[in-house]
Amino acid sequence: MDFxxxxxxxxxxxxxxxxxxxxxxxxxxxxxFIGLLFAILRLNKNIFINKFAYGYSYVxxxxxxxxxxxxxxxxxxxxxxxxxxxxxxxLKEPYWCAIIAFALNTGAYTSEILRSAFQTIKPGIVEAGxxxxxxxxxxxxxxxxxxxxxxxxxxxxxxxxxMMKGTSLASTVTLMDLTGVAKYIISTTFKPIExxxxxxxxxxxMTFCIHNLIKLLEKKYSF
Amino acid sequence: xxxxxxxxxxxxxxxFIATLMTVAVSITAIIIGFLFAIVFxxxxxxKNKFFNFIGNxxxxxxxxxxxxxxxxxxxxxxSGAIMYVASIFGYNDYIEIxxxxxxxxxxxxxxxxxxxxxxxxxxQSIDIGQSEAAKVLGLSKFTxxxxxxxxxxxxxxxxxxxxxxxxxxxxxxxxxxxxxxxIMRQSYVAAGSTRDPLFFYSFAAILYLILTFLSMKLIxxxxxxxxxxx
Numbered sequence: 001m002d003f004x005x006x007x008x009x010x011x012x013x014x015x016x017x018x019x020x021x022x023x024x025x026x027x028x029x030x031x032x033f034i035g036l037l038f039a040i041l042r043l044n045k046n047i048f049i050n051k052f053a054y055g056y057s058y059v060x061x062x063x064x065x066x067x068x069x070x071x072x073x074x075x076x077x078x079x080x081x082x083x084x085x086x087x088x089x090x091l092k093e094p095y096w097c098a099i100i101a102f103a104l105n106t107g108a109y110t111s112e113i114l115r116s117a118f119q120t121i122k123p124g125i126v127e128a129g130x131x132x133x134x135x136x137x138x139x140x141x142x143x144x145x146x147x148x149x150x151x152x153x154x155x156x157x158x159x160x161x162x163m164m165k166g167t168s169l170a171s172t173v174t175l176m177d178l179t180g181v182a183k184y185i186i187s188t189t190f191k192p193i194e195x196x197x198x199x200x201x202x203x204x205x206m207t208f209c210i211h212n213l214i215k216l217l218e219k220k221y222s223f
Numbered sequence: 224x225x226x227x228x229x230x231x232x233x234x235x236x237x238x239f240i241a242t243l244m245t246v247a248v249s250i251t252a253i254i255i256g257f258l259f260a261i262v263f264x265x266x267x268x269x270k271n272k273f274f275n276f277i278g279n280x281x282x283x284x285x286x287x288x289x290x291x292x293x294x295x296x297x298x299x300x301x302s303g304a305i306m307y308v309a310s311i312f313g314y315n316d317y318i319e320i321x322x323x324x325x326x327x328x329x330x331x332x333x334x335x336x337x338x339x340x341x342x343x344x345x346x347q348s349i350d351i352g353q354s355e356a357a358k359v360l361g362l363s364k365f366t367x368x369x370x371x372x373x374x375x376x377x378x379x380x381x382x383x384x385x386x387x388x389x390x391x392x393x394x395x396x397x398x399x400x401x402x403x404x405x406i407m408r409q410s411y412v413a414a415g416s417t418r419d420p421l422f423f424y425s426f427a428a429i430l431y432l433i434l435t436f437l438s439m440k441l442i443x444x445x446x447x448x449x450x451x452x453x
Contacts (some may be wrong), residue, residue, distance in 0.1 A: 027224065059428070062389075063432060064431060066396045067428045070420070074424065075424050077420075078419065078420060114452040165288070167292065168292060172291075179292050183295050186299050190303075192300035196292060196296045204287045208287075216429040219354075221244040
């Protein structure tokens with residue numbers, strides 16, 4: 001055991017954690033909107049809209065995240081037309097490519113979580129709202145969404161942890177996140193176990209925090 | 224389309240072999256995972272605090288740390304660890320473990336943590352009356368488990384194990400970083416030499432979709448088979 005290396009690599013790894021957290025938070029916020037949008041599309045009665053939303057979540061849940069990042073980072077740059085538009089400013093940055101891939105991926109999972117949460121809401125609750133003369137819009141925003149959020153919290157907590165682990169893939173497109181820096185230190189010092197303990201410890205600590213945060217929220221929103 | 228031709232002119236046969244490799248690694252990994260689950264599920268269910276701690280640490284650490292980090296640990300640390308063990312037995316030559324073994328072991332340990340959780344949940348949801356009834360009938364401990372508890376565990380576990388299989392299948396894409404030629408690695412090579420990454424990575428995505436689709440069909444059949452009699 002090389003404790004000196006563990007001690008020295010800790011600040012470096014902690015610095016890289018900031019990038020991991022940035023990637024995680026931005027993609028989660030974007031993914032939440034995408035997920036909500038597609039969950040609503042899934043509940044639509046129109047068969048084409050429905051099938052489109054289903055196809056989206058099927059494709060993104062059926063393929064590895066690594067493929068999705070590579071398609072967006074290496075693949076999209078190949079299209080000549082894209083290179084001439086303003087989108088290229090975003091797509092040439094590995095940081096934004098990673099975020100787009102993460103957001104689309106977590107969006108697919110989130111849409112499934114939210115959809116099943118909406119479907120478990122008893123029709124009686126919506127009917128009660130209607131009989132009180134509340135408009136459909138307010139029923140949706142003030143009754144259905146809060147209940148759906150409560151229902152989906154445990155599953156969404158798992159999704160946040162999965163996504164946190166997913167951000168490690170950003171290191172494959174040259175981003176120096178926690179895993180990227182850990183790999184760099186391992187490959188220069190050839191001390192995998194020490195670095196794994198420190199980096200894994202940081203990841204475990206984040207998992208622990210997310211887990212407890214979700215538990216707290218569950219308590220707050222329980223009824 | 225000529226990019227996918229079989230033979231020397233295209234990448235069809237290479238990608239086909241790579242797909243078989245992905246399937247082979249996934250199957251090896253999930254079997255290793257089951258072996259881990261067989262060891263760690265009793266530990267997690269044990270009343271002994273120490274055994275319990277070991278079981279819980281395994282699933283917590285593996286499920287809380289990114290897969291890629293575990294793979295790097297095995298990739299960089301695997302042969303070192305084996306050489307250390309070998310040196311205790313007096314063997315001091317350089318040992319290189321092959322990428323298939325490292326990869327399927329790393330993925331196997333990850334998938335084992337998920338399988339352990341699935342089996343633990345399944346065992347816990349079986350009514351205590353089942354084993355009590357078996358005890359009353361005078362069945363031996365082994366028969367109790369093997370004939371009464373295990374078939375029920377299997378039935379409850381299969382739907383969740385199908386999730387574990389999907390996760391394992393997708394995780395194998397990560398061992399492309401160790402150089403094992405599976406779908407991702409082959410697409411990377413093909414994309415590099417033809418300068419057509421969009422086509423090859425999209426094709427890789429399609430291959431993964433086909434694999435997940437086919438395995439779902441197969442697992443559904445298994446589910447029907449194991450839920451007979453209910």
